[in-house]
Amino acid sequence: MLALATTDVAAGGAQTTITVWATPPPPVSAYGGATYGNAPQASGAMITERREIDVAKNGEVRITGIASTMDPATVQLRSLTDPGGLSVSEQRFMPGANTPDEILARHIGDQVTIVTAKGDVTGTLRSVDPQALVLEVGAADQRRLQVMRRDGYVQDIRMPAGKAVDKPSLVWRLATKKTGKHTVELTYRADGLTWSADYLAIYNEAQKTIDFSAWATLKNATGTSFDGAELTLVSGGMPVAPTPGLQVYAHNPPRPMPATRFTVPTLVHVGTGESVQVELMPPRVAAKTRTVVTYEAIQDLSANNQMTGYLGNDCSMLTQTPAGQGRAEVALEIDLPAGKQLPDGRVRVFKRPAKSPDRLEMLGEDQLRSSAGLARVKLASHGELIGERKTTCNADERARTLTEKVEVKVENKGKQPIEAVVREFMWRTPLWRVDPADESIRSVRAGPQVNEYRLTLPAGAKKSVTYTVVYSW
Amino acid sequence: MYRLVVVVLLAGCGARAPTKTTRPLGDDITLYRDWALIRQRIALDVTSASATFKVKIPAGVSAEQLIVVDRGGLAITAIHLAFDPKKAVDDADAATPPPPAKPAELALDVQAKRAGRYSIVIGYITNRIAWDVAYTMTATPERDHATLRGALAIRNTSGIALRAGHARLIDAELGPWRGKSAEQLAAALTGAAQGSTPPAAPRELGSLVIGEGETRVELLRASTRAMSSVLVYDPIGTKLDNPGATPLRDVRMGAGAASSRVTESFEVQRDKEATAGLPAGPVRLLERRANGSFIVLGESRLFDVATRVAEVDTIAVGTAEGVAGTRERRELTIDDERHRVVEEFVITLVNKRPTPASVLIREHLYRGQNWTLAYPQANTQGVIASKEGPQQISLRTVVPARSQTKILYVVVYTWGQ
Numbered sequence: 001m002l003a004l005a006t007t008d009v010a011a012g013g014a015q016t017t018i019t020v021w022a023t024p025p026p027p028v029s030a031y032g033g034a035t036y037g038n039a040p041q042a043s044g045a046m047i048t049e050r051r052e053i054d055v056a057k058n059g060e061v062r063i064t065g066i067a068s069t070m071d072p073a074t075v076q077l078r079s080l081t082d083p084g085g086l087s088v089s090e091q092r093f094m095p096g097a098n099t100p101d102e103i104l105a106r107h108i109g110d111q112v113t114i115v116t117a118k119g120d121v122t123g124t125l126r127s128v129d130p131q132a133l134v135l136e137v138g139a140a141d142q143r144r145l146q147v148m149r150r151d152g153y154v155q156d157i158r159m160p161a162g163k164a165v166d167k168p169s170l171v172w173r174l175a176t177k178k179t180g181k182h183t184v185e186l187t188y189r190a191d192g193l194t195w196s197a198d199y200l201a202i203y204n205e206a207q208k209t210i211d212f213s214a215w216a217t218l219k220n221a222t223g224t225s226f227d228g229a230e231l232t233l234v235s236g237g238m239p240v241a242p243t244p245g246l247q248v249y250a251h252n253p254p255r256p257m258p259a260t261r262f263t264v265p266t267l268v269h270v271g272t273g274e275s276v277q278v279e280l281m282p283p284r285v286a287a288k289t290r291t292v293v294t295y296e297a298i299q300d301l302s303a304n305n306q307m308t309g310y311l312g313n314d315c316s317m318l319t320q321t322p323a324g325q326g327r328a329e330v331a332l333e334i335d336l337p338a339g340k341q342l343p344d345g346r347v348r349v350f351k352r353p354a355k356s357p358d359r360l361e362m363l364g365e366d367q368l369r370s371s372a373g374l375a376r377v378k379l380a381s382h383g384e385l386i387g388e389r390k391t392t393c394n395a396d397e398r399a400r401t402l403t404e405k406v407e408v409k410v411e412n413k414g415k416q417p418i419e420a421v422v423r424e425f426m427w428r429t430p431l432w433r434v435d436p437a438d439e440s441i442r443s444v445r446a447g448p449q450v451n452e453y454r455l456t457l458p459a460g461a462k463k464s465v466t467y468t469v470v471y472s473w
Numbered sequence: 474m475y476r477l478v479v480v481v482l483l484a485g486c487g488a489r490a491p492t493k494t495t496r497p498l499g500d501d502i503t504l505y506r507d508w509a510l511i512r513q514r515i516a517l518d519v520t521s522a523s524a525t526f527k528v529k530i531p532a533g534v535s536a537e538q539l540i541v542v543d544r545g546g547l548a549i550t551a552i553h554l555a556f557d558p559k560k561a562v563d564d565a566d567a568a569t570p571p572p573p574a575k576p577a578e579l580a581l582d583v584q585a586k587r588a589g590r591y592s593i594v595i596g597y598i599t600n601r602i603a604w605d606v607a608y609t610m611t612a613t614p615e616r617d618h619a620t621l622r623g624a625l626a627i628r629n630t631s632g633i634a635l636r637a638g639h640a641r642l643i644d645a646e647l648g649p650w651r652g653k654s655a656e657q658l659a660a661a662l663t664g665a666a667q668g669s670t671p672p673a674a675p676r677e678l679g680s681l682v683i684g685e686g687e688t689r690v691e692l693l694r695a696s697t698r699a700m701s702s703v704l705v706y707d708p709i710g711t712k713l714d715n716p717g718a719t720p721l722r723d724v725r726m727g728a729g730a731a732s733s734r735v736t737e738s739f740e741v742q743r744d745k746e747a748t749a750g751l752p753a754g755p756v757r758l759l760e761r762r763a764n765g766s767f768i769v770l771g772e773s774r775l776f777d778v779a780t781r782v783a784e785v786d787t788i789a790v791g792t793a794e795g796v797a798g799t800r801e802r803r804e805l806t807i808d809d810e811r812h813r814v815v816e817e818f819v820i821t822l823v824n825k826r827p828t829p830a831s832v833l834i835r836e837h838l839y840r841g842q843n844w845t846l847a848y849p850q851a852n853t854q855g856v857i858a859s860k861e862g863p864q865q866i867s868l869r870t871v872v873p874a875r876s877q878t879k880i881l882y883v884v885v886y887t888w889g890q
Contacts, residue, residue, distance in 0.1 A: 198537055217536045268550075274553050274555055275553070277553075346537075349655070359639070362651045379659040379662075414663060416663060
């Protein structure tokens with residue numbers, strides 16, 4: 001029987017808190033993903049643990065049960081027992097020993113017993129390599145070194161396991177006036193902890209509603225387990241210094257994507273080599289849904305133009321998109337409570353058919369599109385909404401601005417009215433603005449470089465969206 | 474008799490309740506060509522406010538594939554599943570079904586407001602349930618009727634036995650099928666036009682126990698259909714079929730010399746209701762002799778996508794002596810501006826026999842799936858045209874004795890209109 005405790009965060013207070021950054025989604029780029037000068041996404045996890053340690057007189061402390069993937073340069077130690085009175089004067093990170101030779105090497109200097117065909121030999125292990133080992137045996141003037149071949153002669157090696165020297169460990173020499181027990185807070189960054197968002201949308205064909213749930217899948221490949229951990233999951237970037245070699249192009253530091261944080265409401269056991277799924281929000285059951293047809297006249301090239309100091313300033317690019325070149329898709333939308341924005345992730349879409357609601361039919365798997373208060377699930381391409389797009393553009397090198405006037409014409413060639421959402425990508429640089437006075441329809445910002453224009457198109461109707469966007473660098 | 478064994482252990486912590494076992498209530502399984510979609514129902518006896526249960530699921534299922542379909546009134550605070558960080562590719566990405574393996578084990582952390590029995594449903598896909606199908610047709614000595622039988626062989630290497638309250642089979646790969654289903658729903662929601670060839674219909678298998686190893690399932694009761702002999706001229710076959718919506722515009726496509734062989738065949742009427750959703754597979758046409766032994770008259774395939782809406786199935790048994798055909802393309806017009814490709818063919822059938830020959834001509838509209846037959850319409854000049862599948866038509870005619878007949882047809886492909 002297995003005992004896994006789940007304790008309320010509020011009730012207990014976590015001994016371990018872990019902040020994990022989302023696994024970045026694969027770059028989407030029309031031209032091969034050259035995100036030139038882009039700020040790298042934060043990754044991995046920050047782990048904070050509260051521990052009891054016993055500081056010896058020589059100040060040495062060894063702790064195990066830490067991530068084998070830790071970055072030793074990020075370790076911070078703080079005594080809660082004696083704040084300000086304890087500091088690290090020396091730190092060594094001992095990675096875990098995995099192979100038999102590595103484990104043997106960690107026991108050099110220990111008493112070991114070698115089992116041979118001629119009997120057991122006990123002594124101090126002095127040296128080891130794949131072919132032989134050296135044992136110091138005897139005492140006083142009887143002391144001698146014995147070299148033993150490991151191929152055939154050595155049958156077994158017995159050694160103490162209690163010191164945990166083969167596990168990943170931190171060895172400190174601490175400076176403190178107070179030896180003995182301390183409660184300390186240990187913080188470090190580690191790789192090997194990742195998470196991604198997975199969504200489930202079940203469309204009820206008879207009721208025209210959706211059951212929608214959001215899950216986070218956390219994977220622990222750190223080599224250690226965390227029990228009763230308070231988890232915070234972060235999606236989006238955090239400020240990271242750009243690659244030094246690219247500084248010359250970056251007049252302004254890259255702007256991070258706004259981060260979304262989510263704290264799991266219960267303490268969670270995160271076992272080593274384990275995936276853990278937790279819900280990102282309470283499921284929405286029988287949520288009302290809207291059918292929309294999204295229209296994208298151009299591909300999103302934003303990923304190629306992420307530097308705020310370096311603009312995609314070729315005014316001849318994407319100036320004219322003829323009819324039939326854009327992409328129209330039918331999608332289902334649901335509203336999210338309190339203007340919530342969900343992290344990027346995969347959504348699986350199912351249908352409960354009207355004729356047999358007990359059955360589940362899979363409809364698709366795609367990236368969820370979420371903006372503040374809205375989640376959108378793609379169904380299929382739509383052949384009856386067509387459009388064309390024209391732009392005029394003017395770059396002002398002195399003012400460091402580029403002004404682009406855009407007109408998107410859409411036509412509903414179908415026999416039913418549709419609610420269309422024209423998605424426009426402000427792809428040239430993350431620094432842009434659209435003056436509402438210059439828009440024919442009020443837009444909604446749907447992402448760092450996406451604006452959406454919503455309009456109802458009766459059967460056979462044509463409509464236009466116009467706006468002016470000003471980029472700056 | 475196989476039994477599904479779902480081991481559920483109640484995790485004890487402090488004063489938590491003792492372990493309770495559960496009785497499965499019945500899973501729901503949909504078998505596709507490449508994957509099986511499984512909804513696994515799990516009964517949990519919850520006796521304390523929070524508990525952890527262990528559940529066996531098929532080997533190779535990763536956490537990302539898991540979905541919680543129905544919480545059954547419980548709050549599921551976390552789902553734990555082991556993964557191998559050294560394994561670069563999940564089973565989900567594997568091209569071929571993997572060998573048998575131990576099942577994976579889920580740990581479910583749940584919270585309940587009150588003690589009781591709860592039923593939750595989880596879902597996942599697995600490529601460890603593979604299947605094949607085979608048919609036989611047994612002809613009467615008069616060769617005027619045939620009895621169709623079919624059986625499904627399901628191989629389960631998931632490590633657990635599955636007891637499906639409801640199981641069905643869909644003769645398509647999951648990706649294309651779900652795409653078609655999504656297209657249909659999207660079209661229904663927006664009033665857009667739908668394709669004339671429906672996606673593969675699900676074949677209900679009823680309740681089913683799929684134990685580890687191989688399970689054989691009868692697909693249909695033996696049913697007798699009218700059978701008759703017919704000559705079939707199918708000079709191209711399905712080898713050129715392009716399943717895309719936009720037609721291929723290669724001028725040489727299908728314009729080369731075609732086979733002149735006409736086959737002696739048997740055609741067997743299809744019972745649309747009884748055969749709806751049956752998967753494609755090989756068929757052997759057998760004849761029972763007077764002494765009770767069987768001889769094989771011919772082999773073919775039944776219910777392929779190409780013949781999804783056909784009225785009859787044909788099984789070739791040899792070459793027709795004295796009857797031959799030729800196929801000639803008369804015209805090809807590619808109009809990129811109006812998004813149209815027009816292609817005209819003439820089929821010539823020569824009958825040297827002293828009696829009239831009834832011939833079924835099978836033509837494949839291989840350039841793409843958006844097409845219209847401009848000529849002949851349904852029944853023109855004694856030629857009966859009918860659609861057999863998304864890219865296949867049949868044209869029936871009778872060639873008089875010692876004579877020849879020419880049949881012209883015109884197909885118009887369109888795209889992006």
